[in-house]
Amino acid sequence: MVSANYYVRNYLGETFTAKAIHEVGPPDAAIYFQIIQCFCLTEQTLEPGEEREMVLLFRIDFTAPRELTDLVNLYTFYSLDSFPSDG
Numbered sequence: 001m002v003s004a005n006y007y008v009r010n011y012l013g014e015t016f017t018a019k020a021i022h023e024v025g026p027p028d029a030a031i032y033f034q035i036i037q038c039f040c041l042t043e044q045t046l047e048p049g050e051e052r053e054m055v056l057l058f059r060i061d062f063t064a065p066r067e068l069t070d071l072v073n074l075y076t077f078y079s080l081d082s083f084p085s086d087g
Helices: 027-032
Strands: 002-009 016-025 033-038 044-046 051-060 072-079
Touching: 002 044, 002 072, 016 027, 016 033, 027 033, 044 051
Parallel strands: none
Antiparallel strands: 002 051, 016 044, 016 072, 033 051
16 A cells, blocks of 8 residues: 655635546556545545645555556546536
8 A cells, every 4th residue: 555645735816625536647557556545535625825735545456567667646626616527
């Protein structure tokens, strides 16, 4: 199990409620990336100027090929009114 910390800040002049979607690359590696606990599973509300550390707990499946040496995990925050319905 691995823990990764992400830092977010609300640069807007108003309270912002959003939800994050993650993307794993390379695309064929996504099946081996297993989320245990993630801030992306719940709505996040930040006040104007608020900064927050958010934690991701994950593991890489033991069946992942040895050739898989690099994995990228990205997050995009969307306001609730623009959150993709298929995300």
